[in-house]
Amino acid sequence: MSSYISNVRPQPDQVLVDLADYVLNYHITSSLAWETAHYCLLDALGCAFEALDYPECTKLLGPVVPGTVVPHGAKVPGTPYQLDPVQAAFNIGTLIRWLDFNDTWLAAEWGHPSDNLGGILAVADWLSRTAVAHGKPPLRMRDVLDAMIRAYEIQGVLALENSFNKVGLDHVILVKVASTAVVAKLLRLHREEIINALSHAFVDGHPLRTYRHAPNTGSRKSWAAGDATARAVRLALIARTGEMGYPSVLTAKTWGFYDVLFKGNSFRFQRNYGTYVIENILFKISYPAEFHAQTAVEAAFIIQQRMKAMGKTSDDIKKISIRTHEAAIRIIDKKGPLSNPADRDHCIQYMVAVPLIFGRLTAADYEDEVAADPRIDILREKIYCVEDPQFTKDYHDPDKRSIANALTVEFNDGTILDEVRVEYPIGHKRRRAEGIPLLLQKFKTKLAHRFSQKQQELILQTALDYERLIETPVHEFVDLMVV
Numbered sequence: 433m434s435s436y437i438s439n440v441r442p443q444p445d446q447v448l449v450d451l452a453d454y455v456l457n458y459h460i461t462s463s464l465a466w467e468t469a470h471y472c473l474l475d476a477l478g479c480a481f482e483a484l485d486y487p488e489c490t491k492l493l494g495p496v497v498p499g500t501v502v503p504h505g506a507k508v509p510g511t512p513y514q515l516d517p518v519q520a521a522f523n524i525g526t527l528i529r530w531l532d533f534n535d536t537w538l539a540a541e542w543g544h545p546s547d548n549l550g551g552i553l554a555v556a557d558w559l560s561r562t563a564v565a566h567g568k569p570p571l572r573m574r575d576v577l578d579a580m581i582r583a584y585e586i587q588g589v590l591a592l593e594n595s596f597n598k599v600g601l602d603h604v605i606l607v608k609v610a611s612t613a614v615v616a617k618l619l620r621l622h623r624e625e626i627i628n629a630l631s632h633a634f635v636d637g638h639p640l641r642t643y644r645h646a647p648n649t650g651s652r653k654s655w656a657a658g659d660a661t662a663r664a665v666r667l668a669l670i671a672r673t674g675e676m677g678y679p680s681v682l683t684a685k686t687w688g689f690y691d692v693l694f695k696g697n698s699f700r701f702q703r704n705y706g707t708y709v710i711e712n713i714l715f716k717i718s719y720p721a722e723f724h725a726q727t728a729v730e731a732a733f734i735i736q737q738r739m740k741a742m743g744k745t746s747d748d749i750k751k752i753s754i755r756t757h758e759a760a761i762r763i764i765d766k767k768g769p770l771s772n773p774a775d776r777d778h779c780i781q782y783m784v785a786v787p788l789i790f791g792r793l794t795a796a797d798y799e800d801e802v803a804a805d806p807r808i809d810i811l812r813e814k815i816y817c818v819e820d821p822q823f824t825k826d827y828h829d830p831d832k833r834s835i836a837n838a839l840t841v842e843f844n845d846g847t848i849l850d851e852v853r854v855e856y857p858i859g860h861k862r863r864r865a866e867g868i869p870l871l872l873q874k875f876k877t878k879l880a881h882r883f884s885q886k887q888q889e890l891i892l893q894t895a896l897d898y899e900r901l902i903e904t905p906v907h908e909f910v911d912l913m914v915v
Contacts, residue, residue, distance in 0.1 A: 444627045444679040447699055451609075452626040454705040455582050455617045465707035469577040470898050472535055472584070475715060475871055476546040477509060477895075477913070478878030479534045480527035482795065484510050485881055489530040492655055493523050504561040506554040509913035510882045517551075517558040521611075521665045525550025525658030531795045532654070532777050533720040535713050535859075537584075538759070538827065538835060541591035542723070543603035545713065547657035548583035551611040551665045552576055553910070555618050560907040571618070573909055574902040579614040581710050586610040588709030592830075593700035599693060602639040604660035609633045611664030619672055628677025632667045634689050635681050646766065649775040702830065712833060715859030717870045720795045724760035725780045727854035728837035732787045734852045735841055739788070746789045746807055748843050752815040754780065755838040755853075757823040765817045773798035781812040784839070826855070835860070872896070882915065 460466070483489045494513050495501075506520035507513065513523060525547055528534050534546045553576060560570035587610040596605055612633040616626040639660075643652040671677070682689045683698070690698055719729045739745065756765075766779040776782045776798040785808050787793050796802065826834040838853035858867045875895075879888045891912045894901055901909070 442680045442683075444631070444677075445682045447682055448627045448630045448679070450705070451586060451613050451630055452623050454586070455613045455626065456623060458582070458705060460578060460581055460707060462707040462711065464711050465581050466577060467898070468710050468713060469580045469584075470901065471715070471868065471871060472546055472580060472710065472713060473549070473577065474875045474895060476528045476534050476549045478875040479529075479531060479546075480524065481510050481878045481882045482533070483527045483530035486530065486795075488651060489526065489654070492526055495519055504558065504565050506557040506561075507907075507910050507914055509553075509910060510915060512915060515554075517554045518662050518665045518669070520554035520558070521551040522655075522658045522662035523550075524553055525607075525661040526655040527658075529657040530654045531720050532722060533716050533795065535715050536723040537588045537591060537709060537713060538723060538833070539588070539592045540595040540828070541597060541603050541606065542759070543587055543591060543606055544657060545584040545587045545607075545610070545709065546580075547604070547607045548587065548611045548614065548661055549576075549580060550658055551615050551661035552579045552583065552618070553906070555615050555665055555668075556906045557910045559618060560905055564905075564907065570905040570907055572902065573904050573906055575618065576906060577902065579618060581707055582617075582705075583610040583614045584710040584713065585705050585707060586613055588713075589701065589703060589705055590699065592702040597641055599695060600640055600642075601693065602641045602644065602656060604656045605638045607657050607660040608636065608638075608664045608667075611661040612667050615665050616668040616671065619668055621668065621672055624677075625671045625674075627679070628675065629668045629671035631677035631679065631681040632671065632675075633664060635678055636663065636667065638693070643774075644763075644778065646768070646775075649778060650772060651774050653774050653778075712861050714835070714857065714861075715867060715871055717859045717867050717874060719783075719793045720777065720798075721783045721793060722764050722778050722780075723857070724757070724764055724835060725783045725837070726857035726859070727835055728754060728756070728760075728780055728839060729783050729787060729793055730854045730857060731837060731839045731852040732784045733791075734854075735839060735849060736788050736791055738849060739841075740791075744843060746785070746811050748845070749788070749811065749814055749841060750844045751842045752784065752811075753840045753842075754784070754815065754817045755820040755823065755836075755840075755851075756780070756817050757827045757836060758819050759824075759827065760837070761817050761819055767813070770803065773800075776803060779812075780817065781815040782808065784815055785811040833860070883913075887912070 505514045508523040587606040616629045642648045764780040770776045823836040826832045834855045836855040840851045841849045
């Protein structure tokens with residue numbers, strides 16, 4: 433028995449068309465979006481500079497073939513490398529993401545939209561250097577911020593109603609899609625070529641989330657986004673050659689993305705593409721902690737100060753209860769051994785225990801030396817999570833977007849501290865006035881990890897002056913950060 437299969441090539445899926453039309457035609461008028469993109473750029477670069485202190489990160493950097501230098505290639509800030517744009521995107525994206533300290537988006541799917549800066553900055557820098565070498569005008573940093581706004585929007589809007597983690601796919605699929613769209617625009621691909629590039633982004637193989645979860649949690653989660661944004665650059669360059677696309681990549685029966693990987697479901701959309709995501713982005717300002725735990729860590733610091741005033745230490749604690757939201761329980765509620773830094777920075781018990789014991793939480797606190805302190809695991813075993821349905825509801829509410837955690841501590845002598853509840857972390861839009869000065873200080877502190885005082889001053893003169901920054905050629909800005 434045989435069945436007839438139509439070989440008539442369909443029109444492109446509407447999802448692809450909408451993405452292409454957004455990157456090509458949407459006019460960004462929101463001053464808040466431009467302002468926030470500036471802060472996102474500074475924050476992402478600061479995260480990258482601090483990551484350069486970690487050998488497990490830097491061993492992955494540089495050209496594929498040691499010693500390769502690409503004429504007019506993209507430079508990697510904070511390093512001496514000048515690479516092809518694909519490898520530069522991997523380097524920059526990996527640096528930004530390594531310490532889990534860059535900005536965050538939480539919805540049905542979560543992720544880190546600044547991951548896209550790897551591909552954006554690499555391509556913009558390469559195009560600028562190439563243009564100048566041929567006597568043409570370079571791209572300016574305004575083009576980088578424009579691409580960031582659009583990449584944030586694409587990744588975030590797709591994440592609002594569509595949970596890729598529930599089908600076992602990692603959220604970096606959205607980095608690949610968003611980076612493909614905006615890099616294609618930077619490359620000046622026409623509409624059909626952008627649609628083709630996007631189709632390849634969905635056809636591509638997609639990472640499993642297993643490297644983020646027990647028993648396989650590992651360091652790939654720190655370079656997966658670099659890999660995704662680099663892959664996007666490669667796919668956009670392939671599309672630029674005129675390579676064909678696959679118009680019904682999502683909707684094709686049996687063989688399309690929806691049927692193969694999304695349980696037959698189509699993507700759902702809460703809103704049209706605009707500037708909503710970057711305007712509501714979440715910054716990790718105080719702590720390099722998985723974002724679902726940010727408010728729990730903030731509460732832990734408050735409790736630690738109360739304990740200090742009472743003359744109590746972590747040894748006096750009998751039990752800690754954490755009221756939290758469903759996503760936190762699904763991702764970071766862990767018992768048992770934690771085998772590496774990637775395991776620890778995705779464990780809410782670990783992230784609460786460290787500040788209660790030491791009065792701090794830094795990237796170094798996830799390393800083996802600190803984790804070897806037996807007090808941490810003893811205290812972890814006393815920390816229990818329970819879902820609060822209202823916290824889960826408010827987490828998904830587009831008007832609230834809270835990430836609430838509430839901690840209650842009971843001591844061995846029967847004393848119980850009043851619950852400490854934090855709904856919105858300091859990096860939330862509702863706390864921008866409080867957060868931005870600290871974010872700028874974070875950037876300045878991270879600069880000091882890598883650059884001399886003189887070079888720091890030169891970088892800050894341009895980086896902090898928005899009007900000057902947006903008119904600066906991309907390659908000149910990147911050159912300020914080369915060592």
